[in-house]
Amino acid sequence: MPVDPNMTYPAYPGFPQIPQGADPEMYCNITLCPLVLGQVEYIPTLAGNALYAAIFGILLVAQLFFGIRYKTWGFMGGMLGGVLLELIGYIARIQLHDNPFKNNPFLM
Numbered sequence: 001m002p003v004d005p006n007m008t009y010p011a012y013p014g015f016p017q018i019p020q021g022a023d024p025e026m027y028c029n030i031t032l033c034p035l036v037l038g039q040v041e042y043i044p045t046l047a048g049n050a051l052y053a054a055i056f057g058i059l060l061v062a063q064l065f066f067g068i069r070y071k072t073w074g075f076m077g078g079m080l081g082g083v084l085l086e087l088i089g090y091i092a093r094i095q096l097h098d099n100p101f102k103n104n105p106f107l108m
Helices: 046-069 073-098
Strands: none
Touching: 046 073
C-alpha cells in the first residue's frame, strides 16, 4: 500500500490510517492498533493498580488524621499533596486498563 504523507503512521495492513494530529482514541483499540500509539506501551494491570490505589487512599486518610492530631500542618500539607497525586495517577492507570489509547485519564 502506498504511504499517504498526511498520515502519522504508514498504512500497515490491518491498522487504520490515522490523520496527522488526530486523537488515536477515536481510531484505535487494542485489536486494531499497536500499543506504540497508546499512552503507555503495555496494558496496565487492573489488580495491581487497584491495590496501590486502595493503599494510597488508606494512607491519605491516615495522614490527614495524624496531621490534625499532632498539628503538623506543613508536613501534612506536603504529604497530602504527594499522596493525592499518587492516588490520581493510579486511578488514571486503572482507566487505561481497558483502552490504553485514551488521553483524558492523565489530564488534571
